[in-house]
Amino acid sequence: MLFYYKTILLATTLWLLGGCTATNTNRCDPHLNGTLWVQTAAEYQATAIQTYRTALRTLPRALKNRKWCAALEQSKPYTSLPPAIIMDVDETILDNIRYQAQRILEGSTYTPASWDAWVALKSASSVPEAVRFINHASDLGITVFYITNRACNRRSKDKTAYCPQKNETIENLLKVGIRRVPTQNVLLKDEREGWSSEKSSRRAYVASRYRILMMFGDDLGDFLPGVKQHTTLQKREHRIRKYANYWGEKWFILSNPNYGSWLNILPSPKTASLKGYERDLEQGL
Numbered sequence: 001m002l003f004y005y006k007t008i009l010l011a012t013t014l015w016l017l018g019g020c021t022a023t024n025t026n027r028c029d030p031h032l033n034g035t036l037w038v039q040t041a042a043e044y045q046a047t048a049i050q051t052y053r054t055a056l057r058t059l060p061r062a063l064k065n066r067k068w069c070a071a072l073e074q075s076k077p078y079t080s081l082p083p084a085i086i087m088d089v090d091e092t093i094l095d096n097i098r099y100q101a102q103r104i105l106e107g108s109t110y111t112p113a114s115w116d117a118w119v120a121l122k123s124a125s126s127v128p129e130a131v132r133f134i135n136h137a138s139d140l141g142i143t144v145f146y147i148t149n150r151a152c153n154r155r156s157k158d159k160t161a162y163c164p165q166k167n168e169t170i171e172n173l174l175k176v177g178i179r180r181v182p183t184q185n186v187l188l189k190d191e192r193e194g195w196s197s198e199k200s201s202r203r204a205y206v207a208s209r210y211r212i213l214m215m216f217g218d219d220l221g222d223f224l225p226g227v228k229q230h231t232t233l234q235k236r237e238h239r240i241r242k243y244a245n246y247w248g249e250k251w252f253i254l255s256n257p258n259y260g261s262w263l264n265i266l267p268s269p270k271t272a273s274l275k276g277y278e279r280d281l282e283q284g285l
Contacts, residue, residue, distance in 0.1 A: 051253070069211055087134065087144060093134070122175060
């Protein structure tokens with residue numbers, strides 16, 4: 001019986017790969033299914049709509065309650081501070097799935113150079129309902145901050161511009177329909193000393209001036225410090241449970257099956273983290 005199930009599993013795997021060969025490498029790309037899901041699945045659109053509409057319904061309550069705050073970096077007293085929302089950018093507001101799709105079609109992978117070229121195009125579309133939510137929050141007098149791990153880098157062709165990625169990001173945000181994106185509200189990685197890919201320092205910067213009502217992202221690091229490296233699956237799961245009351249109230253996460261700290265912290269080989277049911281078969285369950 002066990003041999004039978006293993007044979008079926010092998011045959012199914014080969015069928016899913018669709019004849020993975022050197023001349024057909026795009027079918028072997030580990031991001032293929034995730035990219036197809038984001039780019040074509042109505043289910044992806046539904047999850048994004050669900051996330052932002054839930055936040056929209058919660059927003060008046062958060063705004064009215066002066067004791068409401070969403071950032072762990074928020075220090076007291078904060079009740080008299082003006083309200084703000086912190087947004088991640090990529091895969092939270094801007095949808096970069098065409099960049100990933102192009103990598104698959106070309107049989108290539110992510111590189112800093114190809115990503116920087118994509119940022120320069122300012123062609124990302126918007127995640128469903130994100131723009132509507134941001135504009136509504138702005139209309140209510142809430143300041144929106146954009147904390148992104150897009151990095152400030154000089155380009156070889158223009159050594160005088162310190163951070164062209166910032167203006168390009170702002171232009172893309174305006175292009176998808178966000179009405180106001182003040183330059184000082186867009187905080188990029190490496191824009192200032194200490195602003196690393198760990199976003200806690202930038203959240204603290206905003207929290208020192210504003211009462212943070214909500215935070216949005218597609219990665220656990222958009223909400224919590226110390227979850228992007230030198231950690232374990234178990235520790236991350238513990239943090240999720242510890243702050244269970246924040247999700248869907250103060251913290252809102254978007255789906256990203258292609259990349260993120262969830263993937264980076266997995267030990268090698270990544271298949272070691274898969275949990276099958278072979279033991280159940282051996283026990284005759």
